[in-house]
Amino acid sequence: MIKGKVIEWNDSKGYGFISALNGELRVFLHISTVQSKGRRPKVDDEVKFEVNEDKKGRYNATNVTILGSGSVPSTIMFSIVYLVLASTAVFILGGEKLFIAAYILMSIVTYVMYAIDKNAAQNGKWRTPENTLHLLSLLGGWMGALCAQNQLRHKSKKQPFKSILWLTIFVNIGAFVWTFTPSGSVFVQNVISNWF
Structure with missing residues (x-):
């Protein structure tokens, strides 16, 4: 699992990007891969995730967990x-x-x-x-x-x-x-x- 931060998020479309490894890795994030039920990602959220590479060489986040999502806002x-x-x-x-x-x-x-x-x-x-x-x-x-x-x-x-x-x-x-x-x-x- 890798830790990173959500740097872009389009809530109406349900996707965005995560920055990890001190900004060296930019990973696509889709809402369907988020494990934290009832909590949608937002910019600056810290996340833990796995990375898959698709056929075109793009990095996609899977098994995404929003860190601290168990706390009450x-x-x-x-x-x-x-x-x-x-x-x-x-x-x-x-x-x-x-x-x-x-x-x-x-x-x-x-x-x-x-x-x-x-x-x-x-x-x-x-x-x-x-x-x-x-x-x-x-x-x-x-x-x-x-x-x-x-x-x-x-x-x-x-x-x-x-x-x-x-x-x-x-x-x-x-x-x-x-x-x-x-x-x-x-x-x-x-x-x-x-x-x-």
């Missing part, structure tokens, strides 16, 4: 820690348990919308407006958005999309914290009594 860890802290706050401080269910439901809906949008992008179909994706994040689906960016590699590099996404995350967290204040608690109770 920071955005996913952020989401998990937040959900645990939010759940703890709701139960200890007497917040609305409905918020936890809403976070989970909205995250699932948002993840599905990202998946649909990625599929549409790959097939040249009608796309979900970015404002819709941001609104879903603002309404509590941001954990699903972060998971989708990480797993689906969709909207994960585009600016200013990423900056706006993080703005919606912090506004949502701020609004959640506000619900524990006297004015926030009254507002939530009024909304719940009017809707339920």
